[in-house]
Amino acid sequence: MLRNETGPAAGSRNERGQDLETVQLISAAGERLSHPEFDPWVADVTEAQLTGLYEDMVVIRRIDTEATHLQRQGELALWPPLLGQEASQIGSGRALREDDFVFSSYRENGVAYCRGVDLTDIIRVWRGNASSGWDPFEINMATPQVIIGAQTLHATGYAMGIQNDGADSAAIAYFGDGATSQGDVNEAMVFAASFQAPVIFFCQNNHWAISEPVGLQSHVPIANRALGFGIPSLRVDGNDVLAVLAATRIALERARTGGGPTFIEAVTYRMGPHTTADDPSRYRDANELEDWAAKDPIARVAALLQSKGLLTTELQDAVQAKADAVAKEMRAGCINLPDPAPMDVFANVYSTPNSWLDRQRENYSRYLAGFSTASEGGK
Amino acid sequence: MLRNETGPAAGSRNERGQDLETVQLISAAGERLSHPEFDPWVADVTEAQLTGLYEDMVVIRRIDTEATHLQRQGELALWPPLLGQEASQIGSGRALREDDFVFSSYRENGVAYCRGVDLTDIIRVWRGNASSGWDPFEINMATPQVIIGAQTLHATGYAMGIQNDGADSAAIAYFGDGATSQGDVNEAMVFAASFQAPVIFFCQNNHWAISEPVGLQSHVPIANRALGFGIPSLRVDGNDVLAVLAATRIALERARTGGGPTFIEAVTYRMGPHTTADDPSRYRDANELEDWAAKDPIARVAALLQSKGLLTTELQDAVQAKADAVAKEMRAGCINLPDPAPMDVFANVYSTPNSWLDRQRENYSRYLAGFSTASEGGK
């Protein structure tokens, strides 16, 4: 009774989140669905480009599988698989312009691929060679963020900088469903809305934060969250590469034309473990996996291509060859990666000399040198 | 064009916040307005009770004025006035039951009054005698929180405890418009929604956070914020004591009956400075003050009482006498407050002995003793 009585005042429509449609342009079976608002944003996608998106997804899945193997073989310490999230990462990653800037979490290796990252750079961190793999300014993508949600503020600040510079590029923050509970992510929305910064909040709702189901973080659709901050929100099928592409383009266009921030919830699913160290059988139902397997992001594009007569054997072979080549390159890069030198431990803490650290560096260098000189072995 | 195109998907209705009505039961001119959803919640308010609310508001304004005087006279170091927010504080404070628990900021001295706080206890902090004034368990109200927003989490945790205990009381968190930008406040809503905790988020939007207008924190109504967390929200005229009373009762009833959290935005105005140390003339327009003076929360109840023939000279005299007595009691309590003893500086850091602190205490005690014994004055 109470709920009804206070219904309208309490904005019950949003409370239940019924407003926000989950936009789909390709059904799970691979049919191209029409959507009057989203269609125009992908009307220019040629058959070659669609094939390209397919290839991208196959390649990053292959990268992911290869990295998982490398981890099992002891070549990587850890790996956070993106299996199942290929459409979210390729659809959004391919929408970006070179001068846009990406701030991601640890799971967006597919986005890094779109940015043109060197394949060896992807695994440096996970092999334990470095705290990060690439030069952010070379591919306009910050290195992976481990502190959940922290990068959303970085993206917002970067976007404030774009605005100050009068540029028409955008910043995009990638984060998970779990991250939406962090203060930082919410503060980022406050700042983005207040300054109307050209930033996109791209949330991959993969239904899990390690062992916690998304329902623990929010019992209303995550896309609703942004509305309360005055940020327009889009909810798309995150396993539908076209829908994701369209949504990201909508958001980018808004950002480039002074329209401020946009929130995108890409509804997808983490098909693998949280990381290779995780054992999902402890907390999730095998049925759930099966349901989502039927919504596979790659299979549906394959079906769509098939229906258009584009999924030829040549294409499949070519895509497979590309994926294998990429995987091979990454594996070689990984295995041949030289170990860092001991004294690297002191490098780059500061950009100018620091007396405390210099002293420690000198002492440790003398200490290490002692081992080689004291060859008869004092200890 | 962009905005239109993505309109429905972006939930434009909420983006603009048009859904949320600002409920009023007493107009600025003192007419009793009818409101089908809110009226039942104040139908039981007798004339005597209405008069009581009027008295309460006069008394806390008097307390506020007296404290401001005490500050000017050097008896208090600082005072955060509540001038203009009497209806928000009395309307909500009087809705509470004894076993509900309040977590407030520094400005809710009117709520403390409702809880039956000892008047001297109100000013202990502001005189510099203590870090807080009262025993929270005696009046079921935590002592004022200075860290903006932190108390919203405490209220949520307390409410989780109520829930675990199977009790039917509620926790209520008071905070300002500025506080809504803090991560803590947003995380509190995440937890409250997730656990459906019996907590009320009571936001006094007094339009300013020191020198910052509310528009800097949010360009949509603050009440919208909660909807995105799946928390029902009410927006009321915060200068209307009946509307605030009704909203708080609605929220309390929901909390007591397992309905979870509610957010209330009480739209009011900080008529005074942020604190006695602040100079609002540096940042705000005198016209704004004038506009709000016309919406005074006490004047409108006086007008309503007048229209009902209740605002007799006897009543006015009695109320004034009560207010004066209260002010006098507080002033006396303040001025007669003994200074804390030097060694109190060490008291209550821990609840059991701590060797580090014990040593410092002993040393300092010996040091102080030295001054009296070394009377010929080594130094």
Added chain:
Amino acid sequence: MSTMTFGRAINAGLRKAMEEDPKVVLMGEDIGKLGGVFRITDGLQKDFGGHRVIDTPLAESAILGTAVGLAYRGYRPVCEIQFDGFIYPAFDQIVCQVAKLHYRTQGKVRMPITIRVPFGGGIGSPEHHSESPEAYFTHTSGLRVISVSNPQDAYTMIQQAIASDDPVLYFEPKRRYHTKGEVDESLDLSLAPSMETARIVTQGTDVTLVTYGPLVPTARDAAVAASDEGISVEVIDLRSLAPIDFAPIEASVRKTGRLVITHEAAQSGGLGAEIAASLTERCFNYLESAPVRVTGFDIPYPPSKLESHHLPDLDRILDGVDRAMGRPNSLSGLEG
């Protein structure tokens, strides 16, 4: 007596505390079905229910902030921080609320909150997963800070921490979770040594070696190695990091005249500085050489292939012992 791993001992201690006091609740990320990423809370949600073993949304400030509210309500929350490097979002609630509420309310409100923090390095993890943030908390008045180094202490001290009416940071050396040891589960808590006392691990006469948590076994090994070289090292496990039980260290240093302190945290401003300064204050006339610190460097925690160059190990500790002894074969440069 039973043999169990370090991790299992904490689990058993938590279980005991929950059985004995219905007001004890556990809170944290993934502590329910999963049993935590280290399985420390394994099985507890199943046995005590979701209202006592609370899987929280992903927000550390909220975990601590709601724990404060639960403490107001009479509960004794035990919060798990998933990894050391994730405690900082909760820093404000810990430093401004948990630590200060008892003082603020003049003793009216107690904060019997235990904060469990798996800490330290050596497990080959990426950034933020191997930190030693204890000095931030030992410098925060109002908190108690302890660290455990063996299964028996892990078992008893988690219970003592929970029983404490003051807030306690409980630092678990994560790289020792799989170490096995004897645990007497029948031990009467009130008879067990207080969590505030230090413990002499190995007796010695030449050098006092002070440490805690993950480096206690390393220090013990170093003492054995040193004895081969004829140096007798007295190893002390601090157990309590704030306050530190200085009396036994003082007694030891008065005997040995030499002090070495080792910890994983960065040297500058680390706990070693406090120990060196305090012992110098207390035993200046007994010291034969300056206290020596063997610590992590002043760097962010390095990538795992370099962590062995950051973490003090047996050799670096022995080098420190040499320095304290003023031995000419010391490999590193003498300070000053």
Added chain:
Amino acid sequence: MSTMTFGRAINAGLRKAMEEDPKVVLMGEDIGKLGGVFRITDGLQKDFGGHRVIDTPLAESAILGTAVGLAYRGYRPVCEIQFDGFIYPAFDQIVCQVAKLHYRTQGKVRMPITIRVPFGGGIGSPEHHSESPEAYFTHTSGLRVISVSNPQDAYTMIQQAIASDDPVLYFEPKRRYHTKGEVDESLDLSLAPSMETARIVTQGTDVTLVTYGPLVPTARDAAVAASDEGISVEVIDLRSLAPIDFAPIEASVRKTGRLVITHEAAQSGGLGAEIAASLTERCFNYLESAPVRVTGFDIPYPPSKLESHHLPDLDRILDGVDRAMGRPNSLSGLEG
């Protein structure tokens, strides 16, 4: 040369930095029209516009987090934290991002962020408005920490901090904002002493007295008072708290053989411990007595009517000097 208050000197330094580099932006709560609660940014928004003097929403983590993003974009953000006690919500961004990004990215990303923190007590304020949190930051690798004690340093060092490619915590002793002093605004920054150097305030031969920020004038007064008693005190203003410029302190202690350190922050784990430990390491054979710490107590900052009992003052510093001198008239108990 012009005479100006401490606060005005910071304002002038900020203005100069903004004039010289269009990438310098100020961010914080109430720093625009109001000019900050201490008026340090007075007039700057009017002159440079809202895009360079940014009034931010009320969220410290976001202030620092967006500053990180701005730094990525090539800006040099100067963030004002309104009061010392409000820095903790930003702790995670400072410790995990600002401090570590240069290391994390192997030098690719610089974080030329300045964090201005009005700090310390003595102004009669309620809780959270008088804290001395510097030791949390001096223990954080990747940060530089400085504190200023006079208008000239305030003016030059804020510019040096902003010019630094590393992140700098700039601690302003708020109770000295109204102190006046001579400021040479024409001083060439590159000729001014580096912000990393300590400064000898008063020369002396018997005791070395080290301090920084708000207690520098107090220490100077103590040196004068001590000289009346025939004790010659050398006062050193650290200026840089991380890294500390140990060379001049070392030289001084080798001369005096005695060291007193004073700061407002709590003793245990405070910066004094690091100074005592480091100087003992560097000058053990020159020390005539243990380094003495005269500090705030291990308590939350007390209510203002008690703050004079918490803050070191001239008498307590003199008492510390007496202790270092081993003088029998010392009022407090000798340690150890």
